[in-house]
Amino acid sequence: MDVISVIRTKRDRGTLTDEQIDWVVDAYTRGEVADEQMSALAMAILLNGMSRPEIARWTGAMIASGERMDFSGLDRPTVDKHSTGGVGDKITLPLAPLVAACGAAVPQLSGRGLGHTGGTLDKLESLRGWRASLGNDEMLRVLTDVGAVVCAAGSGLAPADRKLYALRDVTGTVESIPLIASSIMSKKIAEGTDSLVLDVKTGSGAFMKSVDDARELASTMVELGNDHGVRTRALITDMATPLGGTVGHALEVRESVEVLEGGGPADVVELTLALAQEMLTAAGLPDADPGKALADGTAMDHWRRMIAAQGGDPDAELPTAREQQPVMVPASGTLTRLDAYAVGVAAWRLGAGRARKEDPVQAGAGIELHAKPGDPVTAGRPLMTLHSDTPETFQYALEALAGAFDIAPQGTEFAITPIVLERVT
Ligand code: URA
Numbered sequence: 001m002d003v004i005s006v007i008r009t010k011r012d013r014g015t016l017t018d019e020q021i022d023w024v025v026d027a028y029t030r031g032e033v034a035d036e037q038m039s040a041l042a043m044a045i046l047l048n049g050m051s052r053p054e055i056a057r058w059t060g061a062m063i064a065s066g067e068r069m070d071f072s073g074l075d076r077p078t079v080d081k082h083s084t085g086g087v088g089d090k091i092t093l094p095l096a097p098l099v100a101a102c103g104a105a106v107p108q109l110s111g112r113g114l115g116h117t118g119g120t121l122d123k124l125e126s127l128r129g130w131r132a133s134l135g136n137d138e139m140l141r142v143l144t145d146v147g148a149v150v151c152a153a154g155s156g157l158a159p160a161d162r163k164l165y166a167l168r169d170v171t172g173t174v175e176s177i178p179l180i181a182s183s184i185m186s187k188k189i190a191e192g193t194d195s196l197v198l199d200v201k202t203g204s205g206a207f208m209k210s211v212d213d214a215r216e217l218a219s220t221m222v223e224l225g226n227d228h229g230v231r232t233r234a235l236i237t238d239m240a241t242p243l244g245g246t247v248g249h250a251l252e253v254r255e256s257v258e259v260l261e262g263g264g265p266a267d268v269v270e271l272t273l274a275l276a277q278e279m280l281t282a283a284g285l286p287d288a289d290p291g292k293a294l295a296d297g298t299a300m301d302h303w304r305r306m307i308a309a310q311g312g313d314p315d316a317e318l319p320t321a322r323e324q325q326p327v328m329v330p331a332s333g334t335l336t337r338l339d340a341y342a343v344g345v346a347a348w349r350l351g352a353g354r355a356r357k358e359d360p361v362q363a364g365a366g367i368e369l370h371a372k373p374g375d376p377v378t379a380g381r382p383l384m385t386l387h388s389d390t391p392e393t394f395q396y397a398l399e400a401l402a403g404a405f406d407i408a409p410q411g412t413e414f415a416i417t418p419i420v421l422e423r424v425t
Helices: 003-011 018-030 035-048 052-064 092-101 120-124 136-146 159-169 177-191 211-227 249-260 266-282 290-295 298-309 340-352 391-401
Strands: 079-083 106-110 148-152 195-202 231-238 323-328 333-338 366-369 382-388 405-408 420-424
Touching (some): 018 035, 018 052, 052 159, 052 177, 052 211, 079 177, 079 266, 092 120, 092 148, 092 249, 092 298, 106 120, 106 136, 136 148, 136 298, 159 177, 195 211, 211 231, 211 420, 231 266, 249 298, 249 366, 323 391, 340 382, 340 391
Antiparallel strands (some): 231 420, 323 382, 366 382
16 A cells, blocks of 8 residues: 555545545554555545545554453443533543542543643642553453543543544644544543543634534434434533633643532532533433532542542642732623633743643643623722743733723623533434
């Protein structure tokens, strides 16, 4: 097989054959196809798309590039959640222990931040001692003992995706429905979960800006999961504005702990409970009561055990940034828009994100939001507070935030967008 003919087929809007797909994914994983050739093919896929059968075959080839995990020996059903990425999206932190507290096992393989979006592993690493990398045996042990584990995918799981994902990140080829769907689903299917709930984000802070694209991505992934025997469903959720009141690693851990203590921002609580209910229903436990587990402390108990089982100290003081700078409200009124993408980029510039994949992140960096769309705001009071160890970045964050919010005169009619927009099964 020759790679140039595969690239030409997709460049000229053709359909790749099963043999072409199997060969190119395998040859790229082995290093026979070069990065520049795969990036040309990824760009052709981004521009010209793939049919559903092509996506299914591509996903199968990515799964076949590595090992498959097996949790069938557990005495509880397994269910996982995956978000397509957003700003302030800390939901996994309260959700995994909450669902475990309700009787399901949650094997949550998570990622690091990508571009302006945050990553669960980076957030949890702000807890002193917590380890993201576990061997398969250790992962199974934590899952058995605690009922929930959040860790990095091992190097043996879908290695084709690991390589291709890093390449897409630096070649402008992330925002492609076939490539995102196959990337996410190859890892989730290889992980061996019984069921899966997808949180497909839409809005300025998401990779899918329009609801139509989010719906297409959701239905592609739901079909892929179900075809591989993973009971899969999706919620399409709003990411026009950041989730909760904080963006940044330690700031978001603090807020997640507030949710587990029975408080926390209303939107984070609402989405956590909606996803928990979907996960428990998908896992065959529709009568479980996640609201009760949150209120009576059992979810918090699972959180503490989950963090401790991975070497973390749930009681350790969270890191804080060395410097803070408020951003003032320019005029009194009602906040009607706070742009998730701009806030994500600003937090990234403050040190919460990476310029290169090997860069460290600042655990304390990020943004505290003092108002959300719909809230009244008063001129001269802080609208948000920037946090960073590197105060020279404040000006770059402020540049990202220029034009990021609208304030309407007090009394202006304003309808709050619901968090859960659609359900795809
Ligand atoms: N998350 C993934 O795992 N892959 C993508 O392509 C996008 C988000």
